Amino acid sequence: MQMTVVAKGRELTYGENLVYVNSIDLSANNLVGEIPEEITSLVALGTLNLSMNHISGRIPADIGNLRLLETLDFSNNNLSGSIPQSLSSLIFLAHLNLSHNNVLGKVPTGNQLQTLNDPSIYEGNPLLCGLPLTTKCPSEDTSNAPPLNGGGQDDSDIENDLDMTWFYISMGPGFVVGFWGVFGSLLIKKSWRLAYFQFLENMTKRIALVIALGVARLRRR
Structure with a gap:
């Protein structure tokens, strides 16, 4: 008996050592529906390939429970929502593919994800942003902009500056009125x-x- 498993981007054929396979490969099976949350309890999984199906819904929030996972391929589906931050807990992850879905938001960072810096991992998700993609997130754009209050001043400092500004502005008219109020009357x-x-x-x-x-x-x- 032989079995072909797609793992780490390669096709691997197992024969007598099939009993040692700790992977799930259900790619290209026209599967529909959502990824069951229960799949995150299979903590010994090394490969999870659900690519090229019609799976919808969100990536399970507890995907990080699969601590031994080395290959994760959810590409070419209809997944939506954000990518769970728990994905960064997969310290053995060597191959990741989430391309061509409808996931959105900021690409999570940290741990092993920092080494997976190939933008093709996330291509085909137009609403994704952040490294390694070239699309910046709105929060990143505003964080580089100068503070609206002029460099870290608090509200009390701004209020004091405004008070001083109006004080100096009022000095001119006050001087004119006072000067002519006294000397103008002396001239008359x-x-x-x-x-x-x-x-x-x-x-x-x-x-x-x-x-x-x-x-x-x-x-x-």
């Missing part, structure tokens, strides 16, 4: 002008007298 009213200059003259004399007395006291000492 002759009696006020005479009284103002008389006041300045008296103040000058008083200041001069205070200074003279102070100098005289210092000389006596």
